[in-house]
């Protein structure tokens with residue numbers, strides 16, 4: 386009896402663990418598109434317009450959006466998602482909105498639906514559109530094609546001198562800010578993301594507004610590490626980019642990393658984050674050390690949550706070598 390129960394239970398457990406694994410790899414697609422009369426087929430001349438902003442989770446198939454519209458010529462009579470259709474082509478209703486405000490020329494509402502697998506294929510293929518029907522144009526006054534955009538994933542490996550142990554090849558896990566910057570002066574910030582790197586110095590960052598096939602610099606900031614830039618520009622391909630700073634000095638701009646054991650690490654000790662490790666940083670560490678400061682503080686270079694002479698030693702060495710930031 387017990388054996389039968391166990392055998393029955395196993396497949397369920399296997400299915401559940403598969404589901405859990407799948408959930409870990411969900412992609413949250415971003416949607417941010419305009420709705421207007423010119424996208425209607427045939428086009429409609431109207432001062433009305435709107436936006437659809439939302440997300441699509443491709444594991445739960447949950448499609449959440451907020452649709453905003455204003456200055457319609459007629460008043461609202463209905464609204465739907467239509468598909469499958471490319472721009473310039475009409476298609477039948479896929480899902481009707483139940484919460485669109487009716488009889489108005491402006492407003493907003495937030496439709497939320499779970500899509501079927503075939504609906505998902507159409508949506509992610511850019512083949513769905515929003516259509517808002519009004520008394521002025523019963524067939525639709527404003528339309529908006531929906532283009533879900535997959536987030537861009539940066540698989541980063543980055544080690545920080547003070548936190549890294551060359552003997553064990555492990556780092557104290559800590560948070561870094563990773564900025565994606567334009568490839569040309571003044572290297573404007575495109576998007577910023579944060580992650581707690583693991584003990585191997587690895588982590589995957591998610592960006593919503595960077596593009597594929599576009600050159601960017603990667604700039605990494607840490608609470609007391611010296612800011613470090615990628616050696617050159619890099620590009621996301623098929624929504625992904627992998628970059629590591631640890632295998633060679635030449636992975637960093639100006640080869641501005643330091644060898645610890647067999648890995649290259651970002652310099653530690655820029656406590657005040659001004660791009661140079663010098664006496665000012667050292668005095669902060671010395672000051673905190675004499676006050677026995679503890680906890681998650683910028684003056685704790687080795688990440689043991691306590692400020693003392695070992696933290697000062699790391700910065701002291703870098704200050705003596707006039708270590709400062711190298712960037713394009």
Ligand SMILES: [Ca+2]
Pocket residue numbers: 442443444445446502505
């Ligand atoms: Ca799916």
Ligand SMILES: [Ca+2]
Pocket residue numbers: 654655656657658659660661662663665666
């Ligand atoms: Ca400094």
Ligand SMILES: [Ca+2]
Pocket residue numbers: 685686687688689690691692693695696
């Ligand atoms: Ca310490």
